Amino acid sequence: MTSTPLSTPGTPTPTPGTPGRDATWRSPRARRRAPAGPVPASGAWREGDPVARRQFLDVGTFDLEGGGRLPDVRVAYETYGELAPDGSNAVLVLHALTGDAHVAGPEGPGQATAGWWESMIGPGAPLDTERYHVVVPNVLGGCQGTTGPSSAAPDGRPWGGRFPRITTRDQVAVEIELTRLLGISSWTAVVGASMGGMRVLEWALLGPEAGIEVRSIAAIATCAQSSGDQIAWAHPQLCAIRADPRWNDGDYYDAPDGEGPHAGLAIARQIAHTTYRTAVELDERFGRLPQGGEDPLTDGRFAVQSYLDHHGDKLARRFDANSYLRLTETMMTHDIGRDRGGVEAALAQIDARALVVAVDSDRLFPPAQSERLAAGLPGADGVHVLRSPFGHDGFLIEHEQMGALVRDFLAEPSRDRTL
Secondary structure (H helix, E strand, C coil), X not given: CCCCCCCCCCCCCCCCCCCCCCHHXXXXXXXXXXXXXXXXXXXXXXXXXXXXXXXXXXXEEEECCCCCEEEEEEEEEEEECCCCCCCCCEEEEECCCCCCXXXXXXXXXXXXXXXXXXXXXXXXXXXXXXXXEEEEECCCCCCCCCCCCCCXXXXXXXXXXXXXXXXXXXXXXXXXXXXXXXXXXXXXXXXXXXXXHHHHHHHHHHHHHCCCEECEEEEECCCCECCHHHHHHHHHHHHHHHHCHHHHHHCCCCCCCXXXXXXXXXXXXXXXXXXXXXXXXXXXXXXXXXXXXXXXXXXXXXXXXXXXXXXXXXXXXXXXXXXXXXXXXXXXHCECCCCCXXXXXXXXXXXXXXXXXXXXXXXXXXXHHHHHHHHHCCCEEEEEEECCCCXXXXXXXXXXXXXXXXXXXXXXXXXCCCC
8 A cells, every 4th residue: 555745744644535534634725834843832822922812801819629829810711792681692612621712713813723613603503603692711721811820920930830730610610700700690501522511510510609590501522520541541641741851840931942841742642632533533544554755664654653743743832731731630630529429419419401412432531421421410311422433522523413412402492400
């Protein structure tokens, strides 16, 4: 079997006859625009960078669940559609680990990527911006404008490795204060997948406790508490970053391009990306095909190795290693049942109508975790399953299935919880 080299070094050669789903490396246009040159020390948005669509609110100082206080928290967020005069049409969308507030719209100055859920939000889309006011915050601990490790600490220097450990509940506490400051007292829906789905579940409890109504939730490809398997997959990712000598205990923001912890961050992403997809896809798409122009018998790569190299490099250019550490640790400690009498007791307290979605081939958040959610949530009507060969990333790829589920769910009339 032979392959044709691509025009950009390092981008993978797909298996002949297998449709590629990652347009960032499949299309000739993307290959012409592929990033070149040394990787920046951090891909974080920093003060003075172009603002793009971001809006900002200072939300105050927070006592953290694990102890300590985090002062002067700022949230970057984006909004789509107009808020109704009575505030009845607000929808909160919560992003996954390496996402951000830019859920829809093009890339450009200050915004390294196009919207990560472009097909879901806009006029006539499942989250129809002619009907809904959609709010998307960058998560606490992130790196695209909300307070995180790359932000300035009280001494004026970046927090770096000094940024405190945070939990899902800390993140939601910040989003609750953002909601108050936006003048929103009720969410029509709180929607999120993966790490965003973890926050959705906490929102369903913490929001009403804070006086903010949560009428419905959509928990997509997520879990009630992180499993031993998920923690095991996360651990070597953390080790990869910390083992990079250029991580320098998290103090690398003044390093020149090419001198940051991009190697460790890229390896972490490669490990994670393998869990986001499936063995079937990787075998059918790449198999043992060599990368174009390379020979694995003489220090060359297989195409699947090049594919992972590409995704590692891509993330290192737009994300921050310290944020990756802190957010991954947050996911590891996620447990909706902590101090609430266990998972089932906590889920039973949730009054919101619930859409629970699993991806049938997800090996990171397997369907059994969604089945547990659906069984415990009084407002759920079972598990809705995306059929996909693409694993966990199916919620980002299977636009038609995902869109239909969300559209139909939001179109259903609200129903009272059965007591």
